[in-house]
Amino acid sequence: MKIYLHKDDSGHGPFTIGELNERVETGEFSPGDFACHDGKNWVRVDEVPGFSPVEGTKARPGEESSVPSSLSHLGRKEPKAHQLVFLGTGSEFFGVWITNTFLTLCTLGIYSAWAKVRQINYFYGNTLLDGSSFSFVANPISILKGRLIALVFFGAYLYFQTVDPLISIWIMLAVLPFVPLLVVRSMRFRMQNTEFRGLRFNFSGSVRKSYGVYLGGLILSYITAGILFPWWECQKKQFLLGNLKYGSANFRSLPQVGAFYKCAGICLLASIGGFVLLMVVAMGVGAIFPMGSGSGSDIIPLVLGLLFYLFIGVMAAYWYTFTTNHVVEVTSLPSVAFQSRMLTGEVLGLWITNILLLAVTIGLATPWVMVRNARYRISRTTVLAEDLDSFVAGQVERTSALGEELGETIDLDIGI
Amino acid sequence: MKSEIGGKYHYSGSSRSSEAKMICTQGEFRVLDEEGKQLAGARSREVKVSSRLGSVPRMVRFPDRSCFETPDNDGLDEWLKASGRGSGILSVLEGKLRYVLLLGLATILLLWAFVAYGIPSLAKVAAHQLPRDFLDEASDFTLETLDDLVLEPSELEEDRRKEIRSLVDATFPWKAETDYQLLFRRGGEDLGANAFALPNGVIVFTDELVGLLESDEEILAVFAHEYGHVVERHSLRQFLQDSAVTVLSFLIIGEATDTLQEALNALPAIFLHGAYSREFETHADDYAFRMLSEAGLSPKSLGDALRRLEEEHGMGDDMQYFSTHPPTEERIRRANEAEWLP
Numbered sequence: 001m002k003i004y005l006h007k008d009d010s011g012h013g014p015f016t017i018g019e020l021n022e023r024v025e026t027g028e029f030s031p032g033d034f035a036c037h038d039g040k041n042w043v044r045v046d047e048v049p050g051f052s053p054v055e056g057t058k059a060r061p062g063e064e065s066s067v068p069s070s071l072s073h074l075g076r077k078e079p080k081a082h083q084l085v086f087l088g089t090g091s092e093f094f095g096v097w098i099t100n101t102f103l104t105l106c107t108l109g110i111y112s113a114w115a116k117v118r119q120i121n122y123f124y125g126n127t128l129l130d131g132s133s134f135s136f137v138a139n140p141i142s143i144l145k146g147r148l149i150a151l152v153f154f155g156a157y158l159y160f161q162t163v164d165p166l167i168s169i170w171i172m173l174a175v176l177p178f179v180p181l182l183v184v185r186s187m188r189f190r191m192q193n194t195e196f197r198g199l200r201f202n203f204s205g206s207v208r209k210s211y212g213v214y215l216g217g218l219i220l221s222y223i224t225a226g227i228l229f230p231w232w233e234c235q236k237k238q239f240l241l242g243n244l245k246y247g248s249a250n251f252r253s254l255p256q257v258g259a260f261y262k263c264a265g266i267c268l269l270a271s272i273g274g275f276v277l278l279m280v281v282a283m284g285v286g287a288i289f290p291m292g293s294g295s296g297s298d299i300i301p302l303v304l305g306l307l308f309y310l311f312i313g314v315m316a317a318y319w320y321t322f323t324t325n326h327v328v329e330v331t332s333l334p335s336v337a338f339q340s341r342m343l344t345g346e347v348l349g350l351w352i353t354n355i356l357l358l359a360v361t362i363g364l365a366t367p368w369v370m371v372r373n374a375r376y377r378i379s380r381t382t383v384l385a386e387d388l389d390s391f392v393a394g395q396v397e398r399t400s401a402l403g404e405e406l407g408e409t410i411d412l413d414i415g416i
Numbered sequence: 417m418k419s420e421i422g423g424k425y426h427y428s429g430s431s432r433s434s435e436a437k438m439i440c441t442q443g444e445f446r447v448l449d450e451e452g453k454q455l456a457g458a459r460s461r462e463v464k465v466s467s468r469l470g471s472v473p474r475m476v477r478f479p480d481r482s483c484f485e486t487p488d489n490d491g492l493d494e495w496l497k498a499s500g501r502g503s504g505i506l507s508v509l510e511g512k513l514r515y516v517l518l519l520g521l522a523t524i525l526l527l528w529a530f531v532a533y534g535i536p537s538l539a540k541v542a543a544h545q546l547p548r549d550f551l552d553e554a555s556d557f558t559l560e561t562l563d564d565l566v567l568e569p570s571e572l573e574e575d576r577r578k579e580i581r582s583l584v585d586a587t588f589p590w591k592a593e594t595d596y597q598l599l600f601r602r603g604g605e606d607l608g609a610n611a612f613a614l615p616n617g618v619i620v621f622t623d624e625l626v627g628l629l630e631s632d633e634e635i636l637a638v639f640a641h642e643y644g645h646v647v648e649r650h651s652l653r654q655f656l657q658d659s660a661v662t663v664l665s666f667l668i669i670g671e672a673t674d675t676l677q678e679a680l681n682a683l684p685a686i687f688l689h690g691a692y693s694r695e696f697e698t699h700a701d702d703y704a705f706r707m708l709s710e711a712g713l714s715p716k717s718l719g720d721a722l723r724r725l726e727e728e729h730g731m732g733d734d735m736q737y738f739s740t741h742p743p744t745e746e747r748i749r750r751a752n753e754a755e756w757l758p
Contacts, residue, residue, distance in 0.1 A: 087471065088470070092470045092471065093470070094516065095470070095509075095510035095511060095515075095516040096469065096470060096510045098516055098519045098520045098523055099506060099509045099510045099516075099519055101523050101668055102519045102522055102523045102526065104667055104668075105523065105526045105527065105530060106526070109663070109667060112667050118469060118506070121466075121469055121472065122469055122470060122472060125469060125470075125472030125473060126470070126471075126472055131424065132424060132426070132433060132485060133472065133473045133485065135466065135475055151663070154663070155659060158655075158658075158659045158662065159554075159655065159659070166561070167557070196431070197424075197426040197431045197432075197433045197485075198426035198427070198428070198431075198475075198477075198481070198482060198483045199426075199429075199430065199431045246431070247430070247431060363665075363668065363684075366668070388431060388433075389430070389431055389432045389433060390430070390431070390432070391430060391431035392429060392430045392431075393429045393430065
């Protein structure tokens with residue numbers, strides 16, 4: 001029996017049962033850590049067959065807290081931790097991507113709808129939860145229709161951007177009232193075509209509610225000069241995640257407004273500190289190399305610009321990591337909870353290496369970048385479930401892809 | 417051929433799932449549980465099989481909406497082949513190193529052909545199809561915006577304007593091919609000595625330009641260059657080509673770029689904008705050389721005008737890749753070498 005262990009966000013092993021017992025005895029692992037012995041499921045170490053607890057190594061009291069509080073309503077039964085696994089590789093996906101790109105070029109873009117379905121399926125199909133994969137079953141024709149309409153709109157926007165920027169701004173403003181509608185349609189399309197174990201997901205958020213959250217929130221955070229922005233972000237996440245459905249089961253999502261404000265507060269303080277630091281550095285450098293002194297003085301604005309961009313990157317990575325982790329942990333399905341353990345440093349490292357990879361290879365590294373993003377995000381997510389078998393199908397009304405394609409065109413950021 | 421394939425059976429109407437195996441007998445797919453009891457079955461042409469995609473597990477969907485998920489791609493493909501269904505050409509193309517390399521090479525060539533020839537020639541056709549009204553409206557907008565933001569009314573004497581207009585009319589009597597309208601404005605600090613053309617045939621000279629150019633030949637040469645832009649509809653084509661590149665880069669790398677990386681999407685369009693523009697400038701120069709020599713004037717006068725403009729603006733050549741105009745030296749050399757039959 002080969003046993004793999006998961007502790008502190010990294011994998012260990014394989015070990016035999018004897019080695020496992022020894023390592024628990026030495027305190028390297030504890031009975032509360034997660035282990036996989038059948039190649040499929042993650043269970044607690046003390047549930048591994050043949051594990052013989054030695055005195056003094058019983059689960060420490062603090063160990064239970066690794067199960068998030070949202071599971072407390074689940075009852076007595078101990079949930080199993082299923083580490084989400086991503087099996088795709090950059091080199092394999094390169095084949096898919098280059099074929100998609102080639103056919104898209106050959107057909108003047110028409111194939112892009114089929115390419116999209118194939119690409120999403122590569123990522124869904126390689127995402128394994130409890131040994132089963134996800135699949136994307138959208139009809140490419142529907143995507144193609146949506147893309148054609150979006151293209152007309154995008155063309156008009158681009159045209160007026162060069163001819164008369166004022167009109168292009170009016171076009172954007174004219175679209176703004178439809179954003180909440182697009183969000184709902186786009187989520188419905190995406191979710192209704194996502195399948196796990198033959199059962200579809202769905203999105204039940206109403207258009208009316210969406211207007212309240214998106215338009216109401218936008219107006220409120222605008223007139224309060226951004227003070228309500230963290231609250232608005234929280235509302236949006238709650239709307240998007242709390243209205244998901246798997247079969248007939250509803251997701252629940254209760255993000256804490258306080259957590260968003262805490263995160264925003266830290267970003268704000270760091271920004272002030274960073275700005276002061278940057279000014280000091282700029283003045284110091286300016287004193288050493290006065291402007292126009294020749295050697296090296298051209299480089300200074302560039303370096304300062306890069307530092308500024310890096311600083312923005314750190315803030316964005318922190319905000320993204322913190323809010324995503326939080327939002328995932330407060331979301332649940334009946335008898336299922338989720339955990340996300342991303343780290344700001346790792347996310348930032350991922351972003352920087354991705355930009356370098358894309359720049360150095362003039363875009364050819366795209367498949368690797370996409371796989372790296374997916375692998376990181378997925379490997380940091382754990383699903384804690386008592387039972388994944390008991391969900392049943394619900395009613396589904398079909399939705400067209402227009403919302404999704406228009407939404408992508410105007411760069412609607414619905415990231416969940 | 418395998419006698420059975422292992423996988424998971426997903427029951428219809430719920431997320432219930434169990435370990436199972438599938439067998440294929442006499443053109444019929446049947447799913448059995450571990451004790452050999454049949455869970456689902458259908459004739460091979462009644463089941464829907466998801467297409468092969470890397471090592472992604474395949475779904476065999478039965479008419480009762482239950483499905484069988486298996487990672488055994490090869491085993492399944494053998495069965496499908498035996499029952500007369502191929503596994504599709506896509507997975508073959510995607511999966512074999514030699515095809516992938518070939519496709520990669522073909523894609524790069526195609527991309528180059530597209531950017532260098534495909535997009536420009538499509539844009540050319542499209543630009544000449546656009547109706548007159550559309551050009552007028554677009555041009556009026558541009559001129560109004562420029563008038564509001566940059567340009568000021570001309571302070572040139574009425575006589576001088578008339579003089580230049582009649583000079584142009586007298587020199588190029590065949591200009592009726594495409595309408596034009598010569599306007600004058602003050603360029604101010606932003607534009608200085610400059611000239612530009614709008615898609616509907618409006619050509620604008622700044623007062624500073626008229627003051628800078630010393631001979632009638634030079635004025636006619638600059639006019640001919642701008643007239644070349646009008647006849648060939650360069651500004652429209654530039655716009656169409658830039659848009660096509662933007663759409664293309666979104667289609668290809670758009671999915672890989674999130675948040676901060678999105679800035680990368682705009683790079684191809686920024687790079688190619690300059691390249692396309694330089695090509696248009698060269699074409700407009702060529703047009704001007706022809707026009708001048710047909711009117712019995714020397715193409716060299718365009719070179720002289722360019723020399724004066726460069727001395728006025730003092731542009732360096734260090735940002736060649738982003739520049740919208742070819743190096744002036746090169747343009748002057750071409751003007752001097754242009755054929756001229758006096």
